[in-house]
Amino acid sequence: MGSFRFRSAAEPSHPRARDDRWTNSWTNWAGNVTSRPRATETPPDPMALTRIVDRAVASGDTIRVVGAGHSFTPAAATNGVQVSLDRLDELEIIAPIPGTDGECLVTVGAGIRLHALNELLAEHGLAMPNLGDIDQQSLAGALSTGTHGTGAALPGLAAQVHGMRILLASGSVIEVSQDQHPEVFQAARVSVGALGILLAVTIRCVPAFLLRARETTMQFDEVMEGLDEFADTNDHFEFFWFPGTQGTLTKFNNRVPEGTPTTVDSLNTAAAAAYSARSWLDDELLSNGLFQFTNSLSARVPQLTGPLNVVASKALSPREYVAPSHEVFVSPRRVRFIEMEYAVPRAALSDVLQELTTVANRRDLAIQFPVEVRFAAADDVWLSTAHERDSAYIAVHQYQHSPYREYFDAAEAIFRAAGGRPHWGKMHSLTRTELTDLYPRFEAFCTIREKLDPRGLFANFYTNQVFGKLT
Ligand SMILES: Cc1cc2nc3c(=O)[nH]c(=O)nc-3n(C[C@H](O)[C@H](O)[C@H](O)COP(=O)(O)OP(=O)(O)OC[C@H]3O[C@@H](n4cnc5c(N)ncnc54)[C@H](O)[C@@H]3O)c2cc1C
Structure with a gap:
């Protein structure tokens, strides 16, 4: 397998800054990973995808x-065949769950983007119970890496999955759920794309709801003192x-109980206009425009970082509003960044944060x-953080x-040091050796991988790092 190119901050990292040798290359959103796929494919249906898999098997290629x-x-990233499932994004079926208060099982093509899924669910009076802070990801991509939102009583997205349809390296397609291939199901809900290609996903959805956001x-x-209570x-x-x-900027989002007279429609026109202007001011101008300016300035003059952070931390105005859940969860993120995130045991949070301040405050x-x-x-998802x-x-x-x-x-x-995942x-820098100690079912996952995708x-490169190389 070919190598991937990682840029250091000193190198030009905007895609347009690449030289000609990289014009056919692929770059991730953050601009820190570049690869050169041998071919790129966007199959219109599962049959076409199966043919792509067959060809790759025959030619000894890899697929991502x-x-x-x-x-x-x-x-x-891949230097083999890169496949996009953007065209496998259709709604298949919505099935009410008997005995629940309007919950449904929704089966969709795995390539659907979260923003499209949210719209589709809203059209049917449904919603995801929780979401992360953007909606640009594909459903399969978000699940495969263990994407989560926030809510002390709510699990991440993969725990909402009821079933999956997977195209395996053998060319066969299997349906997995608690009842069908239950071990593969547990492994596949978060699998970093290492077990097969997710074709369709069935997720458990709840009736659409409004959130009251207070920022x-x-x-x-003050936040540290109230941490547990707030959560x-x-x-x-x-x-x-x-x-x-x-x-700090704190966000408290709470469900508006059904039947509460406050609805988005009930906002009078003047209030709605004021909300929309303030929303633009906060989301676009302050969160993105001003933030872009302060970041590029302090990247050039690092000594200004401290004072600029003081400005940024005070720029956002307190606001309270009510909106459909997916609109509250999601914010535009136009200033590009690099991120590391660890899940630590909740009980360790306060100590870990105090320790982190000694690093993050370093001038x-x-x-x-x-x-x-x-x-x-x-x-209970095997590789969920x-x-x-x-x-x-x-x-x-x-x-x-x-x-x-x-x-x-x-x-x-x-x-x-806190047992973070x-x-x-x-x-992150972890390899299979360290990850094995962090997940009780990690080796069980690797065994299933070896069985489903022996070659x-x-x-x-990344699956080799985290799960080990297959021979
Ligand atoms: C601005 C920004 C905000 C973010 N916010 C959050 C957040 O709030 N919470 C959070 O937890 N994470 C967050 N993330 C991380 C993000 O959710 C994950 O990295 C997610 O994987 C991205 O989805 P994607 O569609 O871009 O997947 P990609 O990055 O394209 O792929 C991710 C993995 O999924 C695999 N994959 C994709 N499709 C399939 C398929 N059909 N079958 C099998 N494998 C597949 C890929 O091979 C790869 O291994 C954020 C990232 C950014 C850049």
């Missing part, structure tokens, strides 16, 4: 499915802390991006064009 390329790790700035010490008494609590300052590191803290309930333990997620970021290695290495040492789609048809 790419979703939206939003992983910071080379999870989707406000708070002092870091336990709100459906979805998260916060962003700006290194080198006491400033020489000039950290421009806030640290993000979220929560998730334990689940919240497998069998209530978890808190701590994410460190750095602006795309700034050095991040020293910061991430120091942060990773702190996360690892790295997000499969975000920067490594779906292997790449």
Whole structure:
């Protein structure tokens, strides 16, 4: 297998900055992973995909499915055949779950993007119970790396999966669920694309709901004191802390009980216009425009990072609004960054954060991006970062064009000392040896992989790192 190219912050990392030798190359969203697929395919249907798999098997090639390329790790990168399932994104069936209050099992093509899925669900009066903070990913990509949102009582996306249809290296297609191939099902819900190609996914959805969002700035010490209370008494609590300052932005999102008269439609026109103007001011101008400006400035003049962080931490105005859940969960993220995120046992969060401040506050590191803290309930998915333990997620970021290695290495040492598990789609340095100790079912996963894909048809540089090389 060919090699992947990782850029250091000193190299040009914007795709347009590439020289001619890389014009046919693929680059992820963050611009830190580049590969050169031998061929790219976007099959219109599963039959065409099967033929692509057959050809790759015959020629001894490797295959990697790419979703939206939003992983910071080379999870989707390949120098073999790169396949996009953008055209396998159709709704197959919506089946009400008997005995529930309107919950449904929804089967969709695995390539569907989350924003399209959210719209489709809304059209049918449904929603995902929880989501991450963007909606650009493909459903399969988000599941495969263990994507999660925040909510101490709510698990990540993979725990909402009821069944999957998978195209295997053998060319056969299997349906997996708790009842059909249950072990493969447990392994496939988070599999980093290493077991086969997900063709369709059945997810458990809930009736559409509104969220009341309250966003406000708070002092870091105040947040630390209220950490457990905030996480336990709100459906979805998260916060962003700006290194080198006491400033945080906290987000408290709570379900609006059904029947509450407050609805989006009930906002009068003037209030709706004011909301939309404020939303634009906060989401676009402050979160993206101003943030882009402060980041590029401090990338050029690192000494300005501290004062600029103070500005950034105070720029957002407190706001409260009610909107459909998927609109509240998701924000535009136009300023590109590099990210590492670890799930630590929830009980360790406070100590880990205190320790992290000693690193993130270091002036020489000039950290421009806030640290993000979220929560998730334990689940039973084998490679879920919240497998069998209530978890808190701590994410460190750095602006795309700034050095991040020293910061991430120091942060990773702190996360690892607390038994942290790295997000499969975000920067980390762990290999199979260390990961085996972090997941009770890790070796069981690797055994299933060896059985389903003995030759490594779906292997790449990253699966070799995390699961080991197949011979
Ligand atoms: C701005 C931004 C915000 C983010 N926010 C969050 C967040 O809130 N929470 C969170 O947990 N993560 C978050 N992430 C990480 C992101 O959700 C994951 O990296 C996710 O995998 C990206 O989905 P994708 O469609 O881009 O997948 P890709 O990165 O393209 O692929 C990811 C993996 O999925 C595999 N894959 C894709 N499709 C298939 C398929 N059909 N069958 C088998 N394997 C497949 C690929 O081979 C690869 O291994 C964020 C990332 C960015 C850049």
